[in-house]
Amino acid sequence: MVGQLKDFIHRIAPCDEAYWKSLNQLLQKLSQRLALMSQGEESIVKVSLTASSISDKLVAFKTKPPPITKDILSICTDPYALAQQLTHIELEHLSxxxxxxxxQAFVQKDPLDGSQPCFSDQKKKTTNLEAYVxxxxxxxxxxxxxxxxxxxxxxxATVIEFFIDVAxxxxxxxNFNSLMAIISGMNMTPVSRLKKxxxxxxxxKFFILEHQMDPTGNFYNYRTALRGAAHRSRTANSNREKIVIPFFSLLIKDIYFLNEGCATGFPMVTSTSRNLWSWRGRLESL
Structure with missing residues (x-):
């Protein structure tokens, strides 16, 4: 497709030089973007292959993985620094x-053909989306x-308090996505059962954060906080204040239901609609 676009640009070059320059710049930006995407996909595939090969070796040789010698507090004791690093990772995935x-993620079957999905000849490419999840x-x-x-x-208890501060x-x-991930991790059964x-x-502070991400009312509290963060981003002067990373799973859910709600179809012909059409025909004949 890029080759066809290049050929098209070269064909119009003799006609309009200014237009050719603008299209050439656009093509360069497109090539850079595609190269960046391919690098991201290649790195994801490489990590997946490495992880699968390691797991295969562990199963084959029945060896235990090396023990973890360092905990999070021995690496980073500043909650703000860790939150910043998590935000950098989130932004890299989003980019x-x-x-x-x-x-591609929401491609549905053709409503007029129940046997074949739409774009069946195209392979779904949702590598980056799945990697973010x-x-x-x-x-x-x-x-x-x-x-x-x-x-x-x-x-x-010290580690719990540290992650509360990070959240x-x-x-x-x-960074609402990392916030929700931390809260979800702290609510997992192995952690929540540690009553003492x-x-x-x-x-x-943890209960306050839980209240902010409470799913009650279709995440009403979170959506209110997200609107506030978006407003702050629009009026911000520094890059730090412009960051807004939504809770991604809920964003996917919203997009899915928007897609389903906007699906078009033919209305069913009822007796009422037939009567309306017959009355319209009579009026037109008068």
Whole structure:
């Protein structure tokens, strides 16, 4: 397709030089964007192949994975710094997702042909979209793992308080996706059952954050906070205040139902509609 576009641009070059220059610049930007997308997809495939090969070796040789020697607090003790790094990862994932991936994700069967889906000859390319969803799940499991790793209750409580502070910083930044991932990880069964550990932790801020992401009323509190963050972004002077990362799973859900709600179809012909059409014919004959 890019080759055809190049050929088209070269054909119109003798006609309008200014138009040719603008199209040539557009083609260069398109090529750079496609190269960036291909690099992202290649890195995702490479990581997946590496992970699968490692798991195959572990199964084949029946060896245990190397023990984790460092916890999160030995690497980073600043909640704001970790929230910033999570935001950078989120933005990198989002930058690789193109609008056509959403279209590919919601391709439905042709309503006039129940046997063949629309665009059946095209392979779905939602690699970046799926990678972003997997990132959310990995962050959930990371939070749960880091909390459950320490042997003593006091140490686990310290990790819980640390992630609560990280979640609060994510909320302040506008990174709602990482915020929800941290809350989901802390609500996983291996963590939520640690009643004595939770009793030693200061959880007042956590309950406030949970209230902000409460699913009641179709995530009313979250949507209110998201509108506030979007308004702040529009009037912001610094790049930090312009960041708004929505809760991605809910965004996908909203797009899905918008797509379903806007689906077009032929209305069923009823007796009432037949009568209306017959009356229209009579009026036109008068």
């Amino acid at each position: 690789r997702i193109e609008p056509e991936e959403f279209v 997997r990132w959310f799940n990995r962050l959930c499991y990371l939070v749960a793992t880091e909390i459950c790793m320490p042997a003593k209750k006091k140490q686990r 609060r910083e994510c909320f302040n930044i506008g 550990t939770w009793g030693k932790a200061k959880t007042a």
